[in-house]
Amino acid sequence: MRNRKELFYRSIAKEFHAKKDRLNYFLDFKYDSPFQELFEIKKKIKNKAPDKKLSALLRRKLTEILTKLNKPLDNALESEKEIYDFIESVLENTPPNIQFGPEGSYRESLIRSYLKEILPQPSAVGTGFILNENNSSSKQIDIIIYDPRIPTLFNSDDLVVVVPEAVYGIIEVKTTHRSFNFKKELENANINGELITKPLKTFLKENNFYIDNEVTNDYFFNGIFYYSLVNDIYTKDGLFLEKEQRDRYIWEAEDYKNVNYIAFSSSVFGRRYGEEFSYYDMNKKQLAFSYFFSNLIRIIMNRNNVSSEAINNHIFPIDDPNGKESLKIIMVNGVTSL
Structure with a gap:
């Protein structure tokens, strides 16, 4: 049986995810990118049979996705196994930040x-970059949690540039x-x-x-x-x-x-x-x-x-x-x- 604290935090998580899902009522975000569509196609090729051709419907859908990625499907690839392996090779080179x-x-x-x-003070939350003493910069970080007592190098609304010493934490979403x-x-x-x-x-x-x-x-x-x-x-x-x-x-x-x-x-x-x-x-x-x-x-x-x-x-x-x-x-x- 869950205690009250567990139920409390579980309710926050449910509320949080419900807010996230509300946008989907108005816009269709089934997939964040063609790469994720490709992943779904891969899951449908269950048997990976070397002697079975991919269905015409699935092949047509796959061709559309690969065209978006500038990765044309070779007509010589016919069997489920050949096409499955090709999808694998494309996915291995997927960009790490698939979120458009x-x-x-x-x-x-x-x-x-x-x-x-929820965070205790002193703390501030933004998105942006970390810049060190050698002027080396991070890529843009989704969420930066930092100490506002240490001056920011740049601060406009939620976009910030901060030094490493100010950073409590970073999160990629x-x-x-x-x-x-x-x-x-x-x-x-x-x-x-x-x-x-x-x-x-x-x-x-x-x-x-x-x-x-x-x-x-x-x-x-x-x-x-x-x-x-x-x-x-x-x-x-x-x-x-x-x-x-x-x-x-x-x-x-x-x-x-x-x-x-x-x-x-x-x-x-x-x-x-x-x-x-x-x-x-x-x-x-x-x-x-x-x-x-x-x-x-x-x-x-x-x-x-x-x-x-x-x-x-x-x-x-x-x-x-x-x-x-x-x-x-x-x-x-x-x-x-x-």
């Missing part, structure tokens, strides 16, 4: 508005999680994190913070937030990915040391502990949303040398003696289990 038009901007603004309501994009999205988030962590670590030491290992553990939040999932992330039994895929997700996240939090909608929460990256299956409790943003609150409190047992008790809602650890996907002898 008003929907992506709207979903980012929903999160920024939510953060402005993705409309839909697609497994073929995961590694590239981790890589991009990690590059932005690298620009921040080294000067931030020096800054924190100069200001008498105890830094025992990586600054990302307790003082800097670098997260990826996925609004929704495609069906292939859960098995028919309701488990988070097949075991082989789960292992890959753990290993890939561990490789990118500057990424420390991931929310796969409200269903799966991921976070870094030192060198280890762990996932928690919250599909039944729907609390990944809560734990993702609660850790951001915790980091802002750490940066301001503030602690509160009452706050921690409320923002981390699972009352089990082991907390969320009871939901951890555990890796044993090279494979994962729940």
